[in-house]
Amino acid sequence: MxxxxxxxxxxxxxxxxxxxxxxxxxxxxxxxxxxxxxxxxxxxxxxxxxxxxxxxxxxxxxxxxxxxxxxxxxxxxxxxxxxxxxxxxxxxxxxxxxxxxxxxxxxxxxxxxASVFVVQVNQLKSEFHTIQKGTDSVDKYLLKVKGIRDQLVSAGEKITDNDFIIDAISRLPPEFEVIKTVILARDSSISLKDFRAQLIGSERYI
Structure with missing residues (x-):
């Protein structure tokens, strides 16, 4: 004992x-x-x-x-x-x-x-689907989206890497339109590591 x-x-x-x-x-x-x-x-x-x-x-x-x-x-x-x-x-x-x-x-x-938990999850879902890049760098923006995703996953919500990518890329400003089109037109999935690298590369070019 x-x-x-x-x-x-x-x-x-x-x-x-x-x-x-x-x-x-x-x-x-x-x-x-x-x-x-x-x-x-x-x-x-x-x-x-x-x-x-x-x-x-x-x-x-x-x-x-x-x-x-x-x-x-x-x-x-x-x-x-x-x-x-x-x-x-x-x-x-x-x-x-x-x-x-x-x-x-x-x-x-x-x-x-329990009720507080449900409210928190709903708030996180709303934030996950509405968070904007704004003046943040791509790296900081992706970290924010990942932080919300991690909290949702820990609460039992299922969010795939592809869901994450589609959600994150859909709210990028117009100057990222070219890289958005390239990534969305792919016929195979892209890893989160490569996704981040391509966005950061595009940001430097812009």
């Missing part, structure tokens, strides 16, 4: 995002990714069931003796609950005060931030 406790404590340094009202998507993605990597997220989903608390006797039935399995499960679950709490802002923590298990706390957070 000591090894498990050390492992759980060590995970805190890998979770760099603290949950606030406006970053549930990022926080949830990072938290789940880290915990699943160590086969510990099942405590939050309820897949890891709590063992019977009291041992059974063939003669007397249920005894007052607490099982070793229950003690170990409870210690690990409390350690995970503590880990979760350490990743919350003061405001987010208010929503799980009174929760006794990691699953109970996770469900409370999901219920509280």
């Amino acid at each position: 000591a090894a498990n406790s050390v492992k759980i404590q060590g995970l805190l340094g890998m979770i760099t995002v603290k949950l606030q009202d406006d970053n549930f998507t990022k926080w949830s993605y990072q938290f789940q990714f880290v915990l699943r990597g160590y086969d510990l997220f099942e405590f939050f989903t309820g897949e890891s069931q709590c063992p019977p608390k009291y041992s059974m006797s063939t003669e007397t039935g249920v005894t007052k003796e607490i099982t070793v399995e229950y003690k170990e499960w409870e210690k690990k679950d409390l350690a995970l609950l503590s880990l979760l709490i350490a990743t919350l802002s003061d405001e987010a923590m208010d929503h799980i005060v009174g929760c006794k298990t990691s699953q109970e706390a996770w469900v409370c957070l999901q219920e509280r931030f």
